[in-house]
Amino acid sequence: MTDLLLRDVRLLDGTGAPPAPGTDVLVSDGLVAAVGPTGTVVRPADPDPGALRVVDAAGRTLLPGFLDCHVHVSSLPGADALATVLAPESLLTLRAVPHLSATLDAGVTTARDLAGADSGFREAVEQGLVRGPRLQVAIRILSVTGGHGDWRTVDGVALDTGPGAGAVADSPAEFVRAVREVIRQGADWVKVAATGGTGSPRSTPESGGLSEAELRAVVEEAARHGGVGVAAHAQGAAGIAAAVRAGVRSIEHGYLVDDATIDLMGERGTWLVPTLATLTRPVAAGAPPWVEAKRRALREQAGERLHAALTAGIPVALGTDAGVVAHGSNLAELALLVEHGLSPAAALVAGTSGAARMLGVDDQVGTVAPGRRADLVLTDVDPLTSIAALADPRRVRLVVQDGRVVKDTLADAERTPARA
Ligand SMILES: [Zn+2]
Structure with a gap:
């Protein structure tokens, strides 16, 4: 070399x-x-x-090199859901090759994929088969019935059985099994839907999450596997609070976090990954009307709540939700962090040493x-x-x-x- x-x-x-x-x-x-x-x-x-x-x-x-702590490298922004369901898995995997490449070209040398990429993506980068950021992967999202990771039709037909399909469970015991299963598949992180969201058909930011008892079971079981961390998709105040109390390592989105939970995150050192690129993106033309209504209502409050969180001095790591937004403009998140209250120097830390600390690789990158x-x-x-x-x-x-x-x-x- x-x-x-x-x-x-x-x-x-x-x-x-x-x-x-x-x-x-x-x-x-x-x-x-x-x-x-x-x-x-x-x-x-x-x-x-x-x-x-x-x-x-x-x-x-x-x-x-920057670290993006919330990507979906195998997702194509704006992809037609039906076409994705009908596509062979190999096509979806190969389609991700330019996404990985664009992420690296943007200056991101490490990324955490929070559903969609299985451990083969991580190994392909490690082996030099594809160029891209070195990866930590969550593989899939653990969700309750009707939650953010339950993409079955109303009649119960599973639309997606690929690597990124949600794992649905409904009791602490079932979630323990789901954690073991995803770790068996090679996950570096366990991702849970602590609330619903705007992108899922039947849950909302305030509904559709795991109970606190289920969240605790997930955190405890993940910790037993060599200290695997839990990343919680969490948008509504109650779900964010439950996830923080249960001991997750990172809150993803955190849009409606309340003041008491901001304080608790500071005390416990819980990381916030605010994915402002996704929050502030325009609604895609042709999106179903329920998406636009949910997004508009959320956005008004979320900007103010995230500003409160970012100026409170809690640990913040850069994450974009690339895959929902375009791949390859990951560092646009830095300016959004500044717009929402971080200094430029603090935004750079969130994208470098802070993110590395959250990912447990600060002794390396x-x-x-x-x-x-x-x-x-x-x-x-x-x-x-x-x-x-x-x-x-x-x-x-x-x-x-x-x-x-x-x-x-x-x-x-x-x-x-x-x-x-
Ligand atoms: Zn995401």
Whole structure:
């Protein structure tokens, strides 16, 4: 593997520390080998040094590769439901290849898939069969009868039996079995529908979730399997509160969270993944009228509630629900986090070291420091002053994953240095 010296970058290291201009970062054997003032970083003496690529990055900002903690890589935004049901599984899997690729090109080097991708997706990326973010997967969503993961017709016909189909259960004992089943299939996370949502036909943000006793059974059983975390799709206040009390690790969406639960999340260190990209997206043309009505009602209150949560200082991790929204503009979420109350520096932490902490991989990724995996993003944008510009993947000029350059649009720029 070619070593890489990124020379004279402005480093935002993912910890929230102020930018360090005039920094060199040396990458060797897949890891960040050294970080220091420009001109001081040298390769260790080696009798047989391999190739070294030097990138003159003056004027550009280097960040850790980002982590998107809520994606559905196998979902196609706006896909026709009937066509999806009728499609062979192989088509749905292969259709996800460009989604993975676009996510990586956006600057996301790690992602958590919260239903749809099975463990084969994770392994295909690990083995280098496809380019994409390294994945943690939940595989499917655990749901009560009539809940957010119950997509049977009114007459009880199962429309989807593929990897992403919801697992329906209806008592603590049944949920224990469902947890064991999804972990048997290779899940890194257990996802539950603690409430319904706007995208399901018969549940609402305030109804259709697991009872608190069922949530506790899920959390307890997942913890017994080497500390597997639980991610709760939770939109209404009561369901969010029950999920937090039951001990889930992350609240997904959290749209109508109340003040008491915000306090409790702060005390317990429960993560919020607010998926603002999805909340604020326009309703698709041709969507059923119940979708638009549910979404409009929710959106009015959710903006205010999420602002309260984001300014309360609880742990926040970046997640987009890409798959519901387009793949490949994941970093648009950063500006939305800022619009809803985080500082740009805090939004960057939510997308890097914070997200890595939630995913339990902060000893490997999420910061730029010696010994970390070399997951890096080099951009023309100053994220502290122009964070919205990061939504455009073209502004992400270089992506490094595990020390390999996986996206490179610098060739032209190297002929015309940015310093000019
Ligand atoms: Zn989702």
